[in-house]
Amino acid sequence: MKKDKIMYWSSTGIIVAVMLWSAINFAFNPEMKEAFVHLGLPNWFRLELTTAKLLGVLALVVPGVPHKIREFAYFGFAIVLLSTPVAHLSSGDSVLLEVFHTFFFVTLVVSYLYYYKVSHRKFSINM
Numbered sequence: 001m002k003k004d005k006i007m008y009w010s011s012t013g014i015i016v017a018v019m020l021w022s023a024i025n026f027a028f029n030p031e032m033k034e035a036f037v038h039l040g041l042p043n044w045f046r047l048e049l050t051t052a053k054l055l056g057v058l059a060l061v062v063p064g065v066p067h068k069i070r071e072f073a074y075f076g077f078a079i080v081l082l083s084t085p086v087a088h089l090s091s092g093d094s095v096l097l098e099v100f101h102t103f104f105f106v107t108l109v110v111s112y113l114y115y116y117k118v119s120h121r122k123f124s125i126n127m
Helices: 003-030 030-038 044-060 067-090 096-118
Strands: none
Touching: 003 044, 003 096, 030 044, 044 067, 067 096
């Protein structure tokens, strides 16, 4: 159980740090505003994404957050980490940049799977 908690908090810590760092950059770094223009994305989307990332970070780290809210945060981060390479590659950016996005997506999956282990929930897909 101790190994499971270490894996959960390590992977979650990486995701939280990355999302928090990118949200702060999106909000305060003028180069990020230009990067959104380069990707063909409107400014309102940058602000919306910043807000969503901050809320997602809170959902993952604040104790007592309902299970469904955490799942929405994981799902939102997964969409971001899968959509980002598409946007960058469509704009002609380097494939090397996408190695990081892939690593962070795999880290997100590890965090999600270990969340179920440490919370003693059963993973199921109900349709």
